[in-house]
Amino acid sequence: MENASDVRFFTLSGINETMNYKIAIFSVTLLYYCLILFLNVSLVLIIILDENLHEPMYILLGSFCINGLYGTTGFYPKFLLDLLSYSPQISYEGCLLQAFIMYSFACCDLSILAVMAYDRYLAICRPLHYHSFMTKRRLSQLVCFSWLTPFCIFSVSIILTSRLKLCGSNIQKIFCVNWVIYKLACLDNGTLSNTIISYVTIIIYVSHGFFIVWTYMHLIKTCTKSKDDRVKFMQTCVPHLVSLITFLVVILFDLMYMRFGSTNFPESLQNFIAIEFLLIPPVINPLIYGFKLTKVRNRILSLVYFKRK
Template identity: 80%
Template sequence: MDNVSTVRIFTLSGINETMNYRFTIFSLTLLYYCLILFFNISLVTIIIQDENLHEPMYILLCSFCINALYGTTGFYPKFLLDLLSSSQEISYEGCLLQAFIMYSSACCELSVLAVMAYDRYLAICRPLHYHSLMSKRRLSQLVCFSWLTPFCIFSVNVLLTSRLKLCGSNLQKLFCVNWIIVKLACSEADTFSNSVVAYVTIFIYVFHGFFIVWTYMHLTRTCVRSKDDRVKFMQTCVPHLISLITFIVAMIFDLMYMRFGSTDLPQSLQNFISIEFLLIPPLMNPLIYGFKLTKIRNRILYIVHVGRK
């Protein structure tokens, strides 16, 4: 087939400037990845084992942490191997798979954040109807929505990309990105379908953002009227807001730089911008929720207390 890529290996050249310090970076990255695994797995385990935490808010938090594990596993193991390797290469199929994992995870995170905002809206603004509106069936549907939507969207993205004939194999990144692969296409006319799907994806997740803003407008208006609601807002919504703002800022930096950024910036700064959403949220989120949510904090303190005995 004439429209199938003849490129079978990609070179990840974003790592080149860090090779002089690769053993130091390897050690720090391995430690950091182990911390991400430890805190997210610990939180997931606590929620699964404690029946008192089998509530919508905590189940959504569990889904949030599982997604963090999914997304970071798409980057850190390969990056650690690249630091120890003399050549930073990835197969064509492996590159498409990594691109799928990275950005389906990012979009899944925004979907989960939108569902968490909806859950808080029902709990605070419509408490009398909360259990009927957030039933086990509805919760299951929302969790499936938050995972299946990005999976379906990025399956289409990757399928369209796999049909392109490429005229280059060098990626100026630490990892594979679908849009960067598309830019290697021999003909811009062939990328029209990719652009359409990309804009549809942006529209869908901008809508997610507007939905979250809408829920917080109602939450803020409700909490102003009641002291009890303000306490509930500070305890359960503030961690969500911090997670949301951190994630959106990281993704906007990455997307804006990928589309409009200058190559004159130092490679190390380019690398930090591109992996910011893999550095800060995966470690920060379980720490914030673990310390801020009373039930989880009490459960952690109980486990620590029992462990000392």
């Protein structure tokens, strides 16, 4: 497909103010990215290597952590390179790829959270049917759904964006997102199809949210009747709720700011708001699940104790 735009590179002007402290920011960012890698890779390896954790809930958790690695890898290596560059730029194709990763990462998180909510609903509300419903085949289908749905949606979105004729090349952020590229499009240049796919995406993921609310209505109703179910809820649903609330607060805040926020804020504050979803969830999720889920916590403690011996 021939690109309709003459723009071959974008300038990431959102990084300009940070250049005054680039060595300090580079060091802190590198350490933080290493922490993200360590926490998420460790949890994935623990789940893979421990056969006792080869259950749907932990497999979904592993998928959750892999998605965290996928999203952060789409941002941190490029950002670290930009901190070492005097004129941060990104190629047209690289910008589209990064935009695809950012959006698919965020929506994949919500899809996985929806599947995890369904898993907890079956385990607590319909325990007698859990193993007949949550078979290996059904689990594989749900994992594929959580990954392929955002990939397919945003593949279409990025293809439509790539057909736009752009009248600018300056991105006032530290990374590429589809909405910012869309705002650079020339007027009356076929943006209707992008608007339609945006509304379709919103409808799909708002329905994910309603589904999660529906599962928790049933979970809470069931847990009020049984002490054992309340224990299960506290052990397995609280981490999920923490991840869900963290994700929703961070994403909604970022989206609202992107659409309606003031540009009068200091650039450093704007950058922090823009990357909250790449800072908080990838660290909070493995920590909260590692400490709260009994089997995972016991496995971590056994490894620590074994090393000390």
